[in-house]
Amino acid sequence: MRLSFAIAAIALLATPVDAAKPPLTWDGLTLVKSRRLENVYLLPGADFRGYTKVMLDPAEVAFRKNWQRDHNSIGRSLSGDVTDRHARGILDEAQKRFDREFAQAFQKAGYEIVTEPGEDVLRVSLGLLNLDVQAPDTRSAVRSRTYSREAGQATLVVQVKDSLSGQLLGRAIDSQWAGDTGSLMRNKAMNIADFEALFAQWAKRSTQGLAELKALSPVDAGGTLRKR
Numbered sequence: 037m038r039l040s041f042a043i044a045a046i047a048l049l050a051t052p053v054d055a056a057k058p059p060l061t062w063d064g065l066t067l068v069k070s071r072r073l074e075n076v077y078l079l080p081g082a083d084f085r086g087y088t089k090v091m092l093d094p095a096e097v098a099f100r101k102n103w104q105r106d107h108n109s110i111g112r113s114l115s116g117d118v119t120d121r122h123a124r125g126i127l128d129e130a131q132k133r134f135d136r137e138f139a140q141a142f143q144k145a146g147y148e149i150v151t152e153p154g155e156d157v158l159r160v161s162l163g164l165l166n167l168d169v170q171a172p173d174t175r176s177a178v179r180s181r182t183y184s185r186e187a188g189q190a191t192l193v194v195q196v197k198d199s200l201s202g203q204l205l206g207r208a209i210d211s212q213w214a215g216d217t218g219s220l221m222r223n224k225a226m227n228i229a230d231f232e233a234l235f236a237q238w239a240k241r242s243t244q245g246l247a248e249l250k251a252l253s254p255v256d257a258g259g260t261l262r263k264r
Contacts (some may be wrong), residue, residue: 065207066079066080073210075209076206076245082205087157089149091159093161096163096193097134097163102126103167126169133231138162141239161196167190172224188230194207196252212261218260
């Protein structure tokens with residue numbers, strides 16, 4: 037199963053800071069404290085020590101709801117609108133770079149990337165949701181400039197399962213802003229660079245978190261990664 041279920045659940049966990057706290061349990065997983073990602077859920081007793089390979093599902097990528105409509109409704113000329121084709125291009129570019137950063141991070145951490153399940157294979161499903169590009173470069177014929185402190189924001193979803201049994205072992209969600217370079221004129225290259233830096237940060241934190249889980253296995257939700 038891919039991450040489609042998570043899109044419905046993301047509203048529960050990717051909420052403003054003054055919203056209700058996330059649930060303590062989710063699909064048999066327990067919410068634990070983490071230094072790396074905002075909301076981390078683990079299966080009590082899960083053992084990550086035997087996994088030396090990962091099977092990476094292509095990331096599921098989606099804009100924030102109504103992102104394109106909202107962007108096009110703020111008074112720019114029609115030539116500066118984000119078209120369906122342009123929006124699709126942003127999603128495709130984001131998925132390509134997001135998948136690449138995670139594959140490189142796992143390989144750098146010593147994991148072999150495989151395409152088939154196995155006894156020592158951890159299946160990793162990724163989501164890049166609520167993608168919100170603050171100042172997309174539409175390359176319109178009309179001379180215009182866009183300014184923004186940040187490139188935008190997005191929400192990471194990572195889910196890990198035993199590749200053979202399908203047992204759900206953990207899930208993590210983290211929402212972050214990409215780039216904070218002051219009030220600068222934005223273009224496509226700057227947006228890509230800032231989001232790519234965020235993707236690399238998420239990938240590194242995810243592999244570091246997996247290394248920590250290996251050291252703590254079997255996972256004790258009341259131990260070092262303590263319940264909230």
